[in-house]
Amino acid sequence: MEMKKTTKKRKKSPAAKRITNHHILPTSRGGKQHRSNIAKVANRKHEIYHMLFCNMTPVEIIVYLVDYFWAGQWNWVELALERRKKDEPE
Numbered sequence: 001m002e003m004k005k006t007t008k009k010r011k012k013s014p015a016a017k018r019i020t021n022h023h024i025l026p027t028s029r030g031g032k033q034h035r036s037n038i039a040k041v042a043n044r045k046h047e048i049y050h051m052l053f054c055n056m057t058p059v060e061i062i063v064y065l066v067d068y069f070w071a072g073q074w075n076w077v078e079l080a081l082e083r084r085k086k087d088e089p090e
């Protein structure tokens with residue numbers, strides 16, 4: 001008997017797609033209510049971000065990822081920065 005793979009795409013609810021304000025540096029950690037500290041993100045992704053990272057700062061998140069998931073290999077961060085630099089218009 002052949003198993004059929006179902007690739008049913010889940011429809012996102014309107015609530016999940018609603019755009020919310022995310023404070024890049026959390027206000028509880030000294031982040032300001034200023035547009036330079038606010039990113040517009042879909043509600044569901046915003047919820048998931050905070051489930052994963054609570055109110056960690058961006059630097060704490062990077063250090064956490066390197067220490068716990070990338071076995072202390074900072075070269076991945078360097079590669080990302082190099083790639084980002086290369087993609088930036090001059």
Ligand SMILES: [Zn+2]
Pocket residue numbers: 021022023046050
């Ligand atoms: Zn947020």
